[in-house]
Amino acid sequence: SDGNILTNNHVIAGAVNGGKIQAIFADGRTVNATIVGRDPTTDIAVIKAQGVHGLPVATLGRSEDLSVGQAVVAIGAPFDLTGTVTSGIVSSLHRPTEAGDGGSTSQTTVLDAIQTDAPINPGNSGGPLVDMSGHVVGINSAIYSPNTGGMPGASQGGNVGIGFAIPIDQARRTADEIVKTGKAIQTVLGVTVTDNVPTSGGQPNILPNGALVKTVNSGGPADKAGLKVGAVVVKANSRLVTSSDGLVAAVHAASPGDQMKLTLSDGTVVTVTLAGQPV
Numbered sequence: 001s002d003g004n005i006l007t008n009n010h011v012i013a014g015a016v017n018g019g020k021i022q023a024i025f026a027d028g029r030t031v032n033a034t035i036v037g038r039d040p041t042t043d044i045a046v047i048k049a050q051g052v053h054g055l056p057v058a059t060l061g062r063s064e065d066l067s068v069g070q071a072v073v074a075i076g077a078p079f080d081l082t083g084t085v086t087s088g089i090v091s092s093l094h095r096p097t098e099a100g101d102g103g104s105t106s107q108t109t110v111l112d113a114i115q116t117d118a119p120i121n122p123g124n125s126g127g128p129l130v131d132m133s134g135h136v137v138g139i140n141s142a143i144y145s146p147n148t149g150g151m152p153g154a155s156q157g158g159n160v161g162i163g164f165a166i167p168i169d170q171a172r173r174t175a176d177e178i179v180k181t182g183k184a185i186q187t188v189l190g191v192t193v194t195d196n197v198p199t200s201g202g203q204p205n206i207l208p209n210g211a212l213v214k215t216v217n218s219g220g221p222a223d224k225a226g227l228k229v230g231a232v233v234v235k236a237n238s239r240l241v242t243s244s245d246g247l248v249a250a251v252h253a254a255s256p257g258d259q260m261k262l263t264l265s266d267g268t269v270v271t272v273t274l275a276g277q278p279v
Helices: 009-015 168-181 221-225 244-253
Strands: 004-008 021-024 030-039 044-049 071-076 084-098 110-116 128-130 136-143 163-167 185-188 191-195 211-216 232-236 259-264 269-273 275-278
Touching: 004 009, 004 136, 004 168, 009 030, 009 044, 021 044, 030 168, 044 168, 071 136, 084 136, 084 244, 110 136, 110 244, 136 168, 163 168, 168 244, 185 244, 191 244, 211 221, 211 244, 221 269, 232 244
Parallel strands: none
Antiparallel strands: 004 044, 021 030, 030 044, 071 084, 071 128, 084 110, 110 163, 128 136, 136 163, 185 275, 191 211, 211 232, 232 259, 259 269
8 A cells, every 4th residue: 555566577677777667546646666676587576656655455366266267357558558457267277487578598487377368468467367356366477479489478469368477376475575675585496407208219209298307406405305317207296297397387386495295207206395595
């Protein structure tokens, strides 16, 4: 109510080096805003509108309780059409999706995203995805762009019925850390991974099967749990892991200190206590 606003990092990234940010409210007021903190790896930022108080606030829900097929509404300003509402359903959950504007190929930016067919277009970024009770369940962040073959931030391309939102459970944790300390903490397993692509008849299969551990950081969570280079992770807790991004997304969705049971391709189960590092 005192002006903290949750948005996407890619919405305000252009103002990081001395640029100007303004918040425009539904009653027509326009005020200057400053960056409280930001996290490019989760595409989350918190800004603070200056000189305001007593603002109405959104009620945050729980993305953990979402189900595929559940009705949702996206709110934003697509193509500068302020106050636009579009409706759809939750198309998929736990979809590994690259955060930000698509300019980075680093696995540090993979989200555990909500996929929705509620129309999301340029200008929807940072807006809420809400359930039928009006509770915020996600932050609209990206759209699939068939022209680029990728998933950029919702600042280019157009709606094709495939949009992605950051789950509010993850966004809330990051935003709380930013408000309290000015920084975000990213959950880490302490490995680098690549897709495990088995071969058949000397030829690689089309689809990967699991996450292949390439390196293990000495003294990190995975190392302490006994995870070795060459291991293939096929499940994280109860979630199937079909690619390296799938494992990265599962780790990013967890919190530092959480225990994660990793099932390997040989049936071995390794229990890891996840750690955190400042972004």
